[in-house]
Amino acid sequence: MSGAPAARTGRTVIRPMYWTLLPDREPDAEPTVFAMECVVCGETSAPGEEFVPAQEWTLRHAGRHPSHLTYREVVQRPWRAFMH
Numbered sequence: 001m002s003g004a005p006a007a008r009t010g011r012t013v014i015r016p017m018y019w020t021l022l023p024d025r026e027p028d029a030e031p032t033v034f035a036m037e038c039v040v041c042g043e044t045s046a047p048g049e050e051f052v053p054a055q056e057w058t059l060r061h062a063g064r065h066p067s068h069l070t071y072r073e074v075v076q077r078p079w080r081a082f083m084h
């Protein structure tokens with residue numbers, strides 16, 4: 001994604017600034033974190049960097065609550081904006 005918002009001082013455009021937004025893959029980036037949420041009751045798995053524990057939580061939750069059949073994946077993914 002790119003855009004060209006202008007840098008402004010008061011009402012004067014100094015020069016255009018170009019920005020890009022990308023997934024942050026730098027070594028110091030926050031980790032991507034996964035969780036699953038039950039759509040029926042709102043209970044969520046513990047967030048973690050691996051998806052398998054969230055998947056296992058979902059199957060255990062469905063086993064304990066056989067009418068809870070719909071879930072949503074919640075992903076927190078770091079992004080970085082930079083100007084060039």
Ligand SMILES: [Zn+2]
Pocket residue numbers: 038039040041042043061065068
């Ligand atoms: Zn539930």
